[in-house]
Amino acid sequence: MRSLIDILELSTTELDELIATAEDIIKNPAKYSEACKGKKLASLFFEPSTRTRLSFEAAMYELGGNVLGFSEAASSSTAKGESVADTAKTVSCYADIIAMRHPKEGAPLVAAMNSSIPVINAGDGGHNHPTQTLADLLTIKREKGGLSGFTIGFCGDLKFGRTVHSLIAALSRYAGIKVVLISPEELKLPSYIKKDILKKNNIPYTQTENLDEVIGDLDILYMTRVQRERFFNEADYVRLKDSYILTPKKLENAKADLTIMHPLPRVNEISVAIDNDPRACYFKQVLNGKYMRMALILKLLEVDVK
Numbered sequence: 367m368r369s370l371i372d373i374l375e376l377s378t379t380e381l382d383e384l385i386a387t388a389e390d391i392i393k394n395p396a397k398y399s400e401a402c403k404g405k406k407l408a409s410l411f412f413e414p415s416t417r418t419r420l421s422f423e424a425a426m427y428e429l430g431g432n433v434l435g436f437s438e439a440a441s442s443s444t445a446k447g448e449s450v451a452d453t454a455k456t457v458s459c460y461a462d463i464i465a466m467r468h469p470k471e472g473a474p475l476v477a478a479m480n481s482s483i484p485v486i487n488a489g490d491g492g493h494n495h496p497t498q499t500l501a502d503l504l505t506i507k508r509e510k511g512g513l514s515g516f517t518i519g520f521c522g523d524l525k526f527g528r529t530v531h532s533l534i535a536a537l538s539r540y541a542g543i544k545v546v547l548i549s550p551e552e553l554k555l556p557s558y559i560k561k562d563i564l565k566k567n568n569i570p571y572t573q574t575e576n577l578d579e580v581i582g583d584l585d586i587l588y589m590t591r592v593q594r595e596r597f598f599n600e601a602d603y604v605r606l607k608d609s610y611i612l613t614p615k616k617l618e619n620a621k622a623d624l625t626i627m628h629p630l631p632r633v634n635e636i637s638v639a640i641d642n643d644p645r646a647c648y649f650k651q652v653l654n655g656k657y658m659r660m661a662l663i664l665k666l667l668e669v670d671v672k
């Protein structure tokens with residue numbers, strides 16, 4: 367039995383297989399419509415979510431399975447003091463697979479260590495978000511035709527943005543990637559990711575606070591929201607929240623085939639005036655996330671669809 371806590375638990379071959387399965391689901395949805403008949407997904411969300419929770423639930427329904435769970439800690443026995451370990455043991459009695467989001471880094475790992483069914487990390491604090499990365503990889507593959515040989519800029523809150531951490535880790539598996547890190551000083555990418563991922567894999571990277579200076583070099587621009595919920599101090603959030611706002615004017619120097627991504631939700635980081643620009647791919651990411659979560663559920667439940 368396997369869980370998915372960190373994107374690096376999947377080999378490059380497995381990432382490519384998941385993408386291939388998702389692409390087959392897109393082409394042949396009927397083939398998969400009863401693949402998980404009789405199976406149940408427990409959707410345990412201790413922190414707010416729109417896309418991740420609903421796409422996991424839609425994924426399981428589209429595979430013919432069922433869903434149970436909760437969307438806030440307050441409506442579970444966590445409010446009475448139950449531990450993550452006991453919750454995982456309990457839910458293992460009712461479901462076949464768990465998708466868990468939790469504000470504490472490492473909570474899904476604790477769940478996996480105490481569960482008798484697979485656990486998927488649906489986002490843990492400011493740490494990792496591996497299934498958003500699956501959505502991002504499928505989006506890049508579909509937009510760029512492959513997962514190698516491009517320059518990607520990550521812009522905004524690179525300190526707390528868990529989707530950035532997981533995507534950088536996944537991209538370290540592919541050749542010819544260059545990374546541009548664009549953030550205020552206080553929201554720079556954590557040193558351990560630079561050391562353990564970028565430097566260790568000889569991935570060229572630069573750091574800047576100025577998006578305008580580098581936007582013309584980018585094949586992909588990955589915008590992020592400043593993560594208000596991870597700040598200790600509201601004044602710091604207010605000072606930093608509008609550090610980067612992508613507008614049509616800012617795109618004047620961008621490549622004609624730039625791919626603009628954002629894991630969403632957005633606050634102010636991308637003007638709605640860009641939504642109809644053909645380079646805007648953030649709502650494509652939302653849809654791709656459902657297909658990749660379908661592929662992941664099939665893999666972890668070891669369901670083979672012919």
Ligand code: CP
Nearest residue numbers: 415416417418629630
């Ligand atoms: N991208 C993402 O994780 O969105 P939600 O917080 O709405 O799930």
